[in-house]
Amino acid sequence: MLTRRHFLKFSGGLGALGVSTTAYGFSAPVLRLNVTRYNVSPPKWPPGLKLKIAALADLHACDPWMSLDRIHAIVARTNALKPDVIVLLGDYVAGHRQVSRFIPAGEWAGVLGGLKAPLGVHAVLGNHDWWDDKTVQREGQGTTIAARALEAVGIPVYENDAKKFSKDGHPFWIAGLGDQLAYLPARRFRSVRRIGVDDLGATLAKVTDTAPVILMAHEPDVARRVPSRVALQLSGHTHGGQVRMLGWSPIAPSGQLLTYGHVRINCDIVVSGGLGCSLMPFRLGVPPEIVLVTVGAAGSVVA
Numbered sequence: 001m002l003t004r005r006h007f008l009k010f011s012g013g014l015g016a017l018g019v020s021t022t023a024y025g026f027s028a029p030v031l032r033l034n035v036t037r038y039n040v041s042p043p044k045w046p047p048g049l050k051l052k053i054a055a056l057a058d059l060h061a062c063d064p065w066m067s068l069d070r071i072h073a074i075v076a077r078t079n080a081l082k083p084d085v086i087v088l089l090g091d092y093v094a095g096h097r098q099v100s101r102f103i104p105a106g107e108w109a110g111v112l113g114g115l116k117a118p119l120g121v122h123a124v125l126g127n128h129d130w131w132d133d134k135t136v137q138r139e140g141q142g143t144t145i146a147a148r149a150l151e152a153v154g155i156p157v158y159e160n161d162a163k164k165f166s167k168d169g170h171p172f173w174i175a176g177l178g179d180q181l182a183y184l185p186a187r188r189f190r191s192v193r194r195i196g197v198d199d200l201g202a203t204l205a206k207v208t209d210t211a212p213v214i215l216m217a218h219e220p221d222v223a224r225r226v227p228s229r230v231a232l233q234l235s236g237h238t239h240g241g242q243v244r245m246l247g248w249s250p251i252a253p254s255g256q257l258l259t260y261g262h263v264r265i266n267c268d269i270v271v272s273g274g275l276g277c278s279l280m281p282f283r284l285g286v287p288p289e290i291v292l293v294t295v296g297a298a299g300s301v302v303a
């Protein structure tokens with residue numbers, strides 16, 4: 001795996017390919033935003049339960065790369081897919097400094113408040129949403145600005161929590177894991193003695209019956225500890241590597257297997273390539289995407 005420093009050097013070398021390449025995924029009209037569809041059939045999934053889940057990950061709101069107009073268009077495109085449920089997988093705040101404006105949480109959350117689905121919109125936070133809140137980082141506790149903004153527009157934020165829903169008479173659970181990289185390393189702030197706020201055991205303990213579980217986890221890393229009791233894990237964080245060539249990414253923060261797409265370890269896992277950028281406004285071979293997962297349908301993936 002390359003370090004971030006090596007990646008920046010690598011990216012600089014790619015600059016010779018031209019500005020149009022380095023701006024890939026951001027200069028194109030929003031209408032060219034990808035919708036990547038996955039059809040998954042987890043073992044023991046109830047016959048007759050077909051669930052369409054739209055997943056948005058790694059928005060990284062900022063001007064000019066992920067403007068409010070662009071977010072409005074993503075919301076409209078997502079609503080047009082008519083999913084049963086929408087999940088937001090974290091990292092709403094800007095992930096790099098090459099911006100003309102950092103968009104305040106109240107503004108991007110207000111736009112996300114326009115998302116609509118019969119079974120609701122549900123969210124977890126990502127590491128950047130935690131890192132961006134200097135008060136929470138310094139004190140080692142508290143509710144982040146991003147969480148308050150989402151809750152203010154009616155979008156519940158799950159932190160090691162689970163809630164039960166039903167479709168066509170079939171119950172299922174939506175669970176959300178606390179972020180696994182919530183706090184910057186403890187040497188930065190002496191009051192912080194931990195990195196993550198995730199508690200998989202406590203999250204799944206809130207599931208009180210045998211109905212299937214959909215788990216939201218910003219970082220996909222937890223997948224190797226997720227029991228087969230979970231039907232599907234939905235994650236973001238990796239941006240598909242942000243640079244992806246022939247199915248390989250030079251930066252794979254969660255390992256190549258969990259960088260992008262649909263895999264099965266203990267359960268089915270779908271890792272979104274996300275919408276925005278971290279480190280720098282640069283994508284190559286992994287365009288911004290909305291993910292639409294149909295659970296209870298045979299097949300794999302259709303871009």
